[in-house]
Amino acid sequence: MSGAPAIGGIGLIVIILMVVFFGVDVSPFLGGGTMNQSGGGEVTQADEQAAEFVSVTLADTEEIWAQIFREQVGTEYQPPVLVLFKGATQSACGGAGAAMGPFYCPLDKKIYLDTDFFTTLSRKMGAGGDFAAAYVVAHEVAHNVQDELGILSQATAIRQQVGNADSNAISVRIELQADCYSGIWARHAQARFGTLEPGDVEEAMNAAKQIGDDTLQRSAGQRPMPHTFTHGTSEQRQRWFAIGYQNDSIAACDTFGTDQL
Numbered sequence: 062m063s064g065a066p067a068i069g070g071i072g073l074i075v076i077i078l079m080v081v082f083f084g085v086d087v088s089p090f091l092g093g094g095t096m097n098q099s100g101g102g103e104v105t106q107a108d109e110q111a112a113e114f115v116s117v118t119l120a121d122t123e124e125i126w127a128q129i130f131r132e133q134v135g136t137e138y139q140p141p142v143l144v145l146f147k148g149a150t151q152s153a154c155g156g157a158g159a160a161m162g163p164f165y166c167p168l169d170k171k172i173y174l175d176t177d178f179f180t181t182l183s184r185k186m187g188a189g190g191d192f193a194a195a196y197v198v199a200h201e202v203a204h205n206v207q208d209e210l211g212i213l214s215q216a217t218a219i220r221q222q223v224g225n226a227d228s229n230a231i232s233v234r235i236e237l238q239a240d241c242y243s244g245i246w247a248r249h250a251q252a253r254f255g256t257l258e259p260g261d262v263e264e265a266m267n268a269a270k271q272i273g274d275d276t277l278q279r280s281a282g283q284r285p286m287p288h289t290f291t292h293g294t295s296e297q298r299q300r301w302f303a304i305g306y307q308n309d310s311i312a313a314c315d316t317f318g319t320d321q322l
């Protein structure tokens with residue numbers, strides 16, 4: 062992935078089986094669409110549920126970030142397109158599907174998410190729950206927010222001029238900021254839609270914990286190696302989500318302006 066502009070979603074490895082595109086209207090594809098389908102496979106009820114869930118969650122993020130941009134930035138928010146797929150597909154940042162997790166591609170301003178991911182998240186990662194899944198969508202949307210704010214392009218430009226360890230350290234700051242923005246989203250989701258139930262924030266916090274680099278490396282039987290971290294530790298990811306949730310402020314999420322990650 063070195064040099065590729067794709068921004069890793071949550072640092073997970075998932076096996077991807079076939080392709081369904083999801084845009085404005087998901088029904089043609091759920092009815093047996095063929096566009097960019099590879100590897101075959103049936104569209105299951107679980108896939109349809111994932112599509113419905115992602116669609117609702119994405120719409121929520123659009124309303125919320127439009128409001129935050131009006132109030133805190135003073136510009137119009139341009140939401141990303143979300144591509145839900147099974148198997149493999151192409152993005153402007155390269156192929157999606159070779160065992161990648163969800164990611165945001167700044168070149169086409171699209172989020173790529175595979176339908177099996179939610180199952181993986183809940184079964185293998187111990188991070189089940191609707192809100193945990195919504196957190197993952199919100200995290201990818203947060204990368205689009207960083208893109209809209211001009212932060213992503215600046216950080217990516219610097220990453221391309223430094224060595225691996227420094228590049229990884231910048232990646233950690235990008236990812237923790239996206240977690241912080243996800244915390245802002247969670248607070249607004251609660252206020253606007255009443256979508257949060259007791260335990261929901263804990264679900265998101267648990268998801269953040271399960272996908273920390275140290276936890277992922279330990280689960281893979283490795284000793285955690287901080288210089289290889291690209292997303293931050295479990296503790297850091299939970300902490301920055303909480304900072305966003307509590308402060309409701311883009312300015313409070315300045316992971317680049319602090320020594321205290």
Ligand SMILES: [Zn+2]
Pocket residue numbers: 068069070071200201204236239
């Ligand atoms: Zn990310």
